[in-house]
Amino acid sequence: MSDLPPPRPxxxxxxxxxxxxxxxxxxxxDEDLANVWTAQVVTLMPEAFxxxxxxxxxxxxxKEGLWALRTxxxxxxxxxxxxxxxxxxxxxxxxxxxxxxxxxxxxDEAIARARGDVPRLLLSPRGRRFDxxxxxxxxxxxxxxxxxxxxEGVDERLIEHYGLTEVSLGDFxxxxxxIAAQALIDATVRLMPRxxxxxxxAEEESFSSGLLEYPQYTKPAVWxxxxxxxxxxxxxxxxxxxxxxxxxxxxxxxxxxxxxxxxLAKLGRPEEDREL
Ligand code: SAH
Numbered sequence: 001m002s003d004l005p006p007p008r009p010x011x012x013x014x015x016x017x018x019x020x021x022x023x024x025x026x027x028x029x030d031e032d033l034a035n036v037w038t039a040q041v042v043t044l045m046p047e048a049f050x051x052x053x054x055x056x057x058x059x060x061x062x063k064e065g066l067w068a069l070r071t072x073x074x075x076x077x078x079x080x081x082x083x084x085x086x087x088x089x090x091x092x093x094x095x096x097x098x099x100x101x102x103x104x105x106x107x108d109e110a111i112a113r114a115r116g117d118v119p120r121l122l123l124s125p126r127g128r129r130f131d132x133x134x135x136x137x138x139x140x141x142x143x144x145x146x147x148x149x150x151x152e153g154v155d156e157r158l159i160e161h162y163g164l165t166e167v168s169l170g171d172f173x174x175x176x177x178x179i180a181a182q183a184l185i186d187a188t189v190r191l192m193p194r195x196x197x198x199x200x201x202a203e204e205e206s207f208s209s210g211l212l213e214y215p216q217y218t219k220p221a222v223w224x225x226x227x228x229x230x231x232x233x234x235x236x237x238x239x240x241x242x243x244x245x246x247x248x249x250x251x252x253x254x255x256x257x258x259x260x261x262x263x264l265a266k267l268g269r270p271e272e273d274r275e276l
Pocket of ligand 1: 126172174
């Protein structure tokens, strides 16, 4: 499904014990990377982590040791008194490029701590588009090493030497890889057992079935003259399931012909594609 290297054989995952009163920064794994899924993030902005990942369900799971996070501050590996991490692009042009030798020292540090089957990814607008299948794949590994670019990006030789898989959040350009890394980690961690608890079902939502999710409603029953569809208040579970399935199909067909085509192909009904 993805361009990630094939998974290595599974390994038992243990639980990390953590003191109850940790602050978000303490939560970030330090010397011992426990036997839990661990994201190691090489970044020029370690203070951006855990960021939103330290809140709500992912934050609770981080505190409970269901997963771990460690930042590797790129600046610490910089050259000279000013800890330089970048230089001007060979061949000229605007901006600065992160140096391969500096990036390599940070990556070596991450790789030395990584345990098990841990893909190495570079956040990059040139990469393969991140999606739910890739999140599921990553969740099944032992963790991930993420390299966040900044400025004009990184020296190509770093990508080649470490065989980094480039992963993009979408067809737009961010200032740095940190927001993309957090999005990727969030989507991955929420698929792990016990992270969502009873709050959500990862099974029924968008993309898990290959369809977009049906519309959701909650109280009040009538708002601004708009009523909740009667079937949802009927208590008739079979009818509700049928309605939701029909709505999911309608929305997918309307908004994402690409997903709809893939869905029909999976069901062995590719000929219905011609309707589109
Ligand atoms: N000059 C580059 C863009 C650099 S943006 C180009 O044209 O391709 C700086 C950094 O932000 C990148 O190195 C990458 O790590 C991150 N970034 C920007 N857009 C991204 C996206 N869509 N997905 C993932 N990471 C992105």
